[in-house]
Amino acid sequence: AWKTKILTREQQLPDPNGPGQQLLNQLRSINPFVFEKNICVLLQNTKIVHRIVRTRNIKDGGFDMEGEFVLPAPFSYPIRFKGEVKRLEASVGPKEVSRLVARLGRGEYGLFFTTGYYTRAAQEEVINDAYPVRLVSGADLYAYYYEARMINSDGSLLV
Numbered sequence: 001a002w003k004t005k006i007l008t009r010e011q012q013l014p015d016p017n018g019p020g021q022q023l024l025n026q027l028r029s030i031n032p033f034v035f036e037k038n039i040c041v042l043l044q045n046t047k048i049v050h051r052i053v054r055t056r057n058i059k060d061g062g063f064d065m066e067g068e069f070v071l072p073a074p075f076s077y078p079i080r081f082k083g084e085v086k087r088l089e090a091s092v093g094p095k096e097v098s099r100l101v102a103r104l105g106r107g108e109y110g111l112f113f114t115t116g117y118y119t120r121a122a123q124e125e126v127i128n129d130a131y132p133v134r135l136v137s138g139a140d141l142y143a144y145y146y147e148a149r150m151i152n153s154d155g156s157l158l159v
Contacts, residue, residue, distance in 0.1 A: 019155025
């Protein structure tokens, strides 16, 4: 059953000639710490994030941000998370994903953002071990930025 959840490289990246590629190129060109901050702003523009804090730039404990989602009423249930952010054109493998998983506390979820894509092995590890981690690829980032209205029609970031 998990085979249908494994995405190919092409499924995880936007059309190379479209506005999604323009966004990824721009994100890859900015300072990595500015990129982390930008992802935090993106999360703050969603309807359910209620708290998000970036970790310090160096010796960050293996993650770039932490925060809390709160499910809407009638549940009003907080869900803690830690996030990792990578500006890459290449793939993210199981080693990088495992590092985030190792930093998660009991009951916490992981968010892993990349401008690249995830290897089959990284995706299989998350699925097979039932890690509470959401892998966000380059195509996902474009969709999130679009939904948050943080990009122009050509895919460039609104500054």
